[in-house]
Amino acid sequence: KQEVTQIPAALSVPEGENLVLNCSFTDSAIYNLQWFRQDPGKGLTSLLLIQSSQREQTSGRLNASLDKSSGRSTLYIAASQPGDSATYLCAAISTGANNLFFGTGTRLTVIP
Amino acid sequence: NAGVMQNPRHLVRRRGQEARLRCSPVKGHSHVYWYRQLPEEGLKFMVYLQKENIIDESGMPKERFSAEFPKEGPSILRIQQVVRGDSAAYFCASSLMAAPNTGELFFGEGSRLTVL
Numbered sequence: 001k002q003e004v005t006q007i008p009a010a011l012s013v014p015e016g017e018n019l020v021l022n023c024s025f026t027d028s029a030i031y032n033l034q035w036f037r038q039d040p041g042k043g044l045t046s047l048l049l050i051q052s053s054q055r056e057q058t059s060g061r062l063n064a065s066l067d068k069s070s071g072r073s074t075l076y077i078a079a080s081q082p083g084d085s086a087t088y089l090c091a092a093i094s095t096g097a098n099n100l101f102f103g104t105g106t107r108l109t110v111i112p
Numbered sequence: 113n114a115g116v117m118q119n120p121r122h123l124v125r126r127r128g129q130e131a132r133l134r135c136s137p138v139k140g141h142s143h144v145y146w147y148r149q150l151p152e153e154g155l156k157f158m159v160y161l162q163k164e165n166i167i168d169e170s171g172m173p174k175e176r177f178s179a180e181f182p183k184e185g186p187s188i189l190r191i192q193q194v195v196r197g198d199s200a201a202y203f204c205a206s207s208l209m210a211a212p213n214t215g216e217l218f219f220g221e222g223s224r225l226t227v228l
Binding site: 004032034036041042043044045046049089091098099100101102103104105 | 116118145147153154155156157160167168171203205215216217218219220221222224
């Protein structure tokens, strides 16, 4: 069974700093990995999807990488802004599975 | 260009009542997933449905919970005889392609159930 872990649980950084959020998964036979953003009391917004054949994906100031052999993914946020404050969730779908397995998230606070 | 629509956004029920949560997927998507998020916990898979079929309900509690996705209309998650432990946010997601080759999942805003 896939298990997804996100460390740290919470992170505070000053505005403008670059940062990296970490995600690890136990089953390297993943089909794809998706990063989401969740604002308090809101739903999930998809940020980036990395398919198993890909090493990274980029969207604006966000870059997500995937290393299946080590069971790790990172989300890099460049030049952080207060509007980036949210909980970031990593989720993996294993090959042959029907559902995403979610980590518990990293709560990011960007201090103006 | 509506995304996944869930209603109600907030629902309050007393113990023993029934809760019905509705989900309309992205237009053109015929694959629906329900997830539950308990306070301070991650999202947990409950059930995966295609039109008129339950494909995987391995995450669904064996009693009191049921789900459907009829040929016409939204998907419904039904919780009978609710208990306080059912208080959670229930999220619906949809995809264009069938699992496991599901591609990107799109999530709704969630329905927050509070059981008094």
